[in-house]
Amino acid sequence: MLTRSDTIFLVAILATSLALGPALAHAFEFPNKIALSRDEYFIVQQIYSGWNRIAFVLLVEIGAIAAIVAIHRHHTPVRNAAALALASVVAAQVVFWIWTFPANTATANWTQKPDNWAQLRTLWEFSHLAGAVLQLIAMTAITVALLRRRSDAP
Numbered sequence: 001m002l003t004r005s006d007t008i009f010l011v012a013i014l015a016t017s018l019a020l021g022p023a024l025a026h027a028f029e030f031p032n033k034i035a036l037s038r039d040e041y042f043i044v045q046q047i048y049s050g051w052n053r054i055a056f057v058l059l060v061e062i063g064a065i066a067a068i069v070a071i072h073r074h075h076t077p078v079r080n081a082a083a084l085a086l087a088s089v090v091a092a093q094v095v096f097w098i099w100t101f102p103a104n105t106a107t108a109n110w111t112q113k114p115d116n117w118a119q120l121r122t123l124w125e126f127s128h129l130a131g132a133v134l135q136l137i138a139m140t141a142i143t144v145a146l147l148r149r150r151s152d153a154p
Contacts, residue, residue, distance in 0.1 A: 005071055009146050009149075019135055020138075023092070026131070027128070027133075030125055030128075042110055045107075048110070062090070065138075068145060069083050072145070081142070081144040085142040089134070095130045095134065100127040103127075
């Protein structure tokens, strides 16, 4: 039978995995997209229409990892690894809101081509690369937290 902690870890790892997938997709696309011409880049960017739905997964991820930190607050090895995972997910969101979202807004989600599109592309691509690294750290840290649990943990 699954304990409360088991269930929350399962949700956290599933949500983190689901968030890591799109993040890694952006990272793997980077070398091919960064040198595209303006018209090619704007065409390719249309594949992201609707990707904002991943926000639900991010909310579940943050909630589940925060619950792990709270439940294991007295078990330092688990708490610290989970806190690193949480900090990484939050940092990925900070990167998104400071650099990615403004680029999306300035281009009307890559449907309008402003004069500074190349600068916006650079911000967008590198912010997604940073987000991928942060999500990978979160996945690693939450896995380490799971492995550090004691059999008598809650």
